[in-house]
Amino acid sequence: MENxxxxxxxxxSTFLGEIIGAPVTVKLNSGVVYKGExxxxxxxxNIALEKSQEYVSGQLTRSYGDAFIRGNNVLYIAAV
Amino acid sequence: MEVGEYLNMASxxxxxxxxxxxxxxxxxxxxxxxxxxxxxxLGFDDYVNMVLEDxxxxxxxxxxxxxxxxxxxxxxxxxxxxxxxxxxGSS
Numbered sequence: 142m143e144n145x146x147x148x149x150x151x152x153x154s155t156f157l158g159e160i161i162g163a164p165v166t167v168k169l170n171s172g173v174v175y176k177g178e179x180x181x182x183x184x185x186x187n188i189a190l191e192k193s194q195e196y197v198s199g200q201l202t203r204s205y206g207d208a209f210i211r212g213n214n215v216l217y218i219a220a221v
Numbered sequence: 222m223e224v225g226e227y228l229n230m231a232s233x234x235x236x237x238x239x240x241x242x243x244x245x246x247x248x249x250x251x252x253x254x255x256x257x258x259x260x261x262x263l264g265f266d267d268y269v270n271m272v273l274e275d276x277x278x279x280x281x282x283x284x285x286x287x288x289x290x291x292x293x294x295x296x297x298x299x300x301x302x303x304x305x306x307x308x309x310g311s312s
Contacts (some may be wrong), residue, residue: 151263219291
């Protein structure tokens, strides 16, 4: 199908390719925020984060060396 | 004439074609829950997952968060308003 993918070369999969290895902020539907280094991501928006920190209502609550986030919970992935 | 053909006549603009026309311009996104986003649309896919730039996130309290570049999950998207600048612009 013709869509935004073709015209600008900035569709979701190319964006994901660009930000692998970069520091990112991931927000879940629950409002919890994870900040860390994006190790990998797939078509379901399943995410593997390194050196991740968990923020609940803006407060740092926990830290994880490695974390997997199941994609259905993800609201957005932001490059920082 | 088949139904699909009828629906795709020149006068008809498919929903995703409307979004395609918005690529490169500002867009206002209203989510299923009380969340809204505004930003420049860089791209999207068939699920309406969207890549956005210079984004403002509005939550139900009215608080705003600025984000340089995001991939927004299309799962909870409810409505897209081309040219919208978020809740402040419309009221």
